[in-house]
Amino acid sequence: MPHYICTGGCKGVSDTLGVCKTKDCEHEGHQLEECDCKDGEHYGAFEEEPDEEE
DSSP: OOEEEOOSSSOOEESSOOBBOOTTOTTBTSBOEEEOOSSSSGGGTTSOOOOOOO
8 A cells, every 4th residue: 555754764654645744854844755565664765874984
């Protein structure tokens, strides 16, 4: 089932298309992204990227 996620840090998930409404999220007010994952993992969209060493 399609759902919509915020990739700005708040990890918000919605059943309806809209914008992020989470105060203090870096994507507050930005359009949510459509996701059609079946396992709730959102294709790894919420996984933190490892810090790169200099």
